[in-house]
Amino acid sequence: MDLEVSPALIIPATELHWRFSRSSGPGGQHVNTSDSRAELSWNIRDSAVLSEEERQMLLSRLGRRLVAGVLTVAASEQRSQLRNRELALAKLAEIVTASLAPGPARRRPTKPTKGSGRRHLAAKQQRSAIKRQRQRPSAE
Incomplete structure (x- = not known):
């Protein structure tokens, strides 16, 4: 199942x-027997x-989240693996979309108007x- 991040970017x-493992959290005994935690990895360097x-934008903006150029997200909030x-x-689509979004417009420096000065x-x-009026009069 391909991941559509945006109309211009679809990750095959x-x-x-995928990696699956046992999850902590709600679910009682069910949690102890099923691999419901999902971990998704995408190699940005080799994509x-x-x-x-x-690629350069993602690598620079996601630098702290990447391990050897691989972005990994995990989800274990629900009881169902699906x-x-x-x-x-x-989560992966949201992270990639936010990282590829253009930054805010640069501020144009302005001067105060003559009137405000x-x-x-x-x-x-x-x-x-x-x-000056509050001061004690000088003895001159």
Whole structure:
């Protein structure tokens, strides 16, 4: 089952690797006997569906999450292995989508207007005058 991350990026099932293990959490004795935890891995370095630009973006943005270029997500929230598989696919798609999204627009530096500069100086002068009036008169 291929994973559609976006209309432009579909990860083939052959590039996805599954591992299943026993899960902790709810389920009682059922948990002790079934491998319901799903772990999904995708090798970003060796992926054929990524352009070189996308690959570099993913490797740099996901650097801390990757182990030897492999992104791994796990799902063990549900009692059903099938449901955990669906959750793992959704988590992987969400991580990849967020990592490929363009960053926020850069801030354009701006200067204060002349009017705001004048108001700022006037306020400082007024505050200075108030403080001067509070002082004890000098004996000159």
